[in-house]
Amino acid sequence: xxxxxxxxxxxxxxxxxxxxxxxxxxxxxxxxxxxxxxxxxxxxxxxxxxxxxxxxxxxxxxxxxxxxxxxxxxxxxxxxxxxxxxxxxxxxxxxxxxxxxxxxxxxxxxxxxxxxxxxxxxxxxxxxxxxxxxxxxxxxxxxxxxxxxxxxxxxxxxxxxxxxxxxxxxxxxxxxxxxxxxxxxxxxxxxxxxxxxxxxxxxxxxxxxxxxxxxxxxxxxxxxxxxxxxxxxxxxxxxxxxxxxxxxxxxxxxxxxxxxxxxxxxxxxxxxxxxxxxxxxxxxxxxxxxxxxxxxxxxxxxxxxxxxxxxxxxxxxxxxxxxxxxxxxxxxxxxxxxxxxxxxxxxxxxxxxxxxxxxxx
Ligand code: DAS
Numbered sequence: 592x593x594x595x596x597x598x599x600x601x602x603x604x605x606x607x608x609x610x611x612x613x614x615x616x617x618x619x620x621x622x623x624x625x626x627x628x629x630x631x632x633x634x635x636x637x638x639x640x641x642x643x644x645x646x647x648x649x650x651x652x653x654x655x656x657x658x659x660x661x662x663x664x665x666x667x668x669x670x671x672x673x674x675x676x677x678x679x680x681x682x683x684x685x686x687x688x689x690x691x692x693x694x695x696x697x698x699x700x701x702x703x704x705x706x707x708x709x710x711x712x713x714x715x716x717x718x719x720x721x722x723x724x725x726x727x728x729x730x731x732x733x734x735x736x737x738x739x740x741x742x743x744x745x746x747x748x749x750x751x752x753x754x755x756x757x758x759x760x761x762x763x764x765x766x767x768x769x770x771x772x773x774x775x776x777x778x779x780x781x782x783x784x785x786x787x788x789x790x791x792x793x794x795x796x797x798x799x800x801x802x803x804x805x806x807x808x809x810x811x812x813x814x815x816x817x818x819x820x821x822x823x824x825x826x827x828x829x830x831x832x833x834x835x836x837x838x839x840x841x842x843x844x845x846x847x848x849x850x851x852x853x854x855x856x857x858x859x860x861x862x863x864x865x866x867x868x869x870x871x872x873x874x875x876x877x878x879x880x881x882x883x884x885x886x887x888x889x890x891x892x893x894x895x896x897x898x899x900x901x902x903x904x905x906x907x908x909x910x911x912x913x914x915x916x917x918x919x920x921x922x923x924x925x926x927x928x929x930x931x932x933x934x935x936x937x938x939x940x941x942x943x944x945x946x947x948x949x950x951x952x
């Protein structure tokens with residue numbers, strides 16, 4: 592005779608299974624807090640003013656990384672944080688040597704299993720440039736997040752502390768893995784390639800005007816709604832590990848009544864590449880075109896960009912790029928086109944290969 596379990600014994604078994612599951616859950620180790628290293632470089636986020644209402648005319652790059660961390664005890668709730676003072680400068684003074692030092696340090700740290708993400712505190716003036724440079728040369732999928740502030744640390748409603756908190760929680764998140772170098776400012780997540788500073792002083796200065804930001808940080812959580820379609824980090828062909836210098840690339844501006852003096856001066860000083868930030872769709876003034884042709888004939892790589900800031904720079908639109916052997920910047924603004932051209936010139940002098948790079952990154 593087979594024994595039919597009674598309803599009572601089935602309920603007892605179910606109750607025991609629930610107890611075991613609950614006990615297992617209770618013993619599950621807490622999710623490990625991510626290890627995030629903050630690399631401090633200076634800027635307004637580390638700035639101090641004479642009074643709490645001083646929001647211009649303050650001194651940038653005066654507060655050290657440990658003081659920045661100490662000022663935001665909430666960081667300990669979202670990550671295990673350590674800090675390094677890589678530089679202490681206002682970012683208008685950032686140069687190629689700083690970038691190479693910073694990029695090499697980032698890559699060394701991210702290769703360590705005990706580092707899950709990096710936050711870089713930075714001045715806002717060239718933040719978009721450092722972010723794009725790192726987007727092209729960091730060799731890891733781990734999050735790298737740049738952050739700055741529009742008000743000094745001493746100001747009423749300073750934005751630095753909350754920006755730093757948001758940047759650290761973003762760098763500690765799984766959602767940020769593989770998204771390329773990111774910028775966390777003003778509760779928003781933006782991509783290094785397309786973000787730009789659009790105001791001299793307001794809290795919402797950083798925007799991605801037409802291509803759009805990637806998401807928000809709200810309630811101590813990141814929310815992504817889009818991601819960049821362009822290659823970055825481990826998917827690029829650029830490697831700075833053995834570089835001690837970058838090729839000299841300069842920018843000339845287009846405007847009414849422009850002449851070739853600035854261009855000729857840069858070429859005479861040894862520029863290997865020129866970004867021509869032209870009016871409109873990268874138009875070239877008749878007074879400048881002969882100097883651009885002469886520069887190209889000397890082997891200087893010429894990229895047509897626009898001073899406008901948004902939109903596609905059309906090849907063979909406002910100039911005969913095929914005939915002139917010029918490159919067009921696609922949607923990169925002049926200061927970012929300069930960064931890509933510098934790195935491209937560490938790989939090749941071929942204008943066709945470099946045009947491919949401008950359509951890839
Ligand atoms: N001079 C600015 C800079 O360091 C201050 C700032 O906005 O961060 O970029």
